[in-house]
Amino acid sequence: MVLYLQRDTSDLGARYTVSDEKGVLRYIVTGRRNPSGESMRIRGVNGETVCKIRSLGFSSLSVYSISSGCESMRLNIAVGTGRAAVRFRGISFIVRGDVLTGSYSILDADTAVVCTVGRDFARESTQLLIEQNEREIFCLATAICINTLNVGHIPALQMS
Numbered sequence: 001m002v003l004y005l006q007r008d009t010s011d012l013g014a015r016y017t018v019s020d021e022k023g024v025l026r027y028i029v030t031g032r033r034n035p036s037g038e039s040m041r042i043r044g045v046n047g048e049t050v051c052k053i054r055s056l057g058f059s060s061l062s063v064y065s066i067s068s069g070c071e072s073m074r075l076n077i078a079v080g081t082g083r084a085a086v087r088f089r090g091i092s093f094i095v096r097g098d099v100l101t102g103s104y105s106i107l108d109a110d111t112a113v114v115c116t117v118g119r120d121f122a123r124e125s126t127q128l129l130i131e132q133n134e135r136e137i138f139c140l141a142t143a144i145c146i147n148t149l150n151v152g153h154i155p156a157l158q159m160s
Contacts, residue, residue, distance in 0.1 A: 001133055005143055015040065016144060029144055038148070042068075042140065051137045053145065062149060066141045071156035073138060075145055087147075091138060099146050102126060106139055115139035117146075 002021040008028075016029035027050070031040035042051040051068040062076040073090035074078055077099070086095040095113065097104030103113040106115040115132050117139075120127040128134050 001130045001136065002121060002122055003128040003136075003140060004125040004129065005128065005140070006123070007147075016147070018042075018140060027140070033058075040144065041150075042098075042137065042144070051141050053141055055145070055148070062145070064141075064145045066138065066145075068137045068141070071138075075142060076102075076151060077146065079149065084149075092094065093138070093142070095142075099149075102146070106135075106142060108132070108135075117143050 003026065004019050004021075006017055006019070008017045010017070013030070014028045015031050016031065017025060018027035019025050025045055028045070029040055030043060031038060037054065037056040040053040040055075041049045042053070043049050052064065054065045056063045057099050060078055060080065062077045062079075064077075066073050066075060071091070073088055073093075074114060076087045078085045079100075082100075084099045086099060089122050089159070092109035094107045094109075094111070095104050096107060103118045105113055105117070114130060114135050116129040118127050124145055126147060128139060130139055
């Protein structure tokens, strides 16, 4: 399955929209900032919340709590000079590649590819090629968290 994550520039009032390879809208990502961090929701086109993301941002570490249904995971992203370290808790994911440029893969504990993420310059979006459909929401949430860091487009400016 292929999904496209794109910053929303329409009048939907969302942060991101997510469509499939046919251009059909699948999800809308909404969010708001609060004094302690950020809260986002991935909603289906019917408006139902399918995933909640809460974040606490520190100067060099971003911590995300992601829950969907009965499952949850924590995602920690530490951004340093020229690189980022990504750690998961709750779901055994591993990231291989360069999250700073937006080109990476999410692997499971057996190192099988769960999702491959990259930029689609023609669509001006982030493309997710999902290999394990049962992990679609958690792969999408991970890509949203990494995009929220705003390091994918001009990483050199973010490292100072």
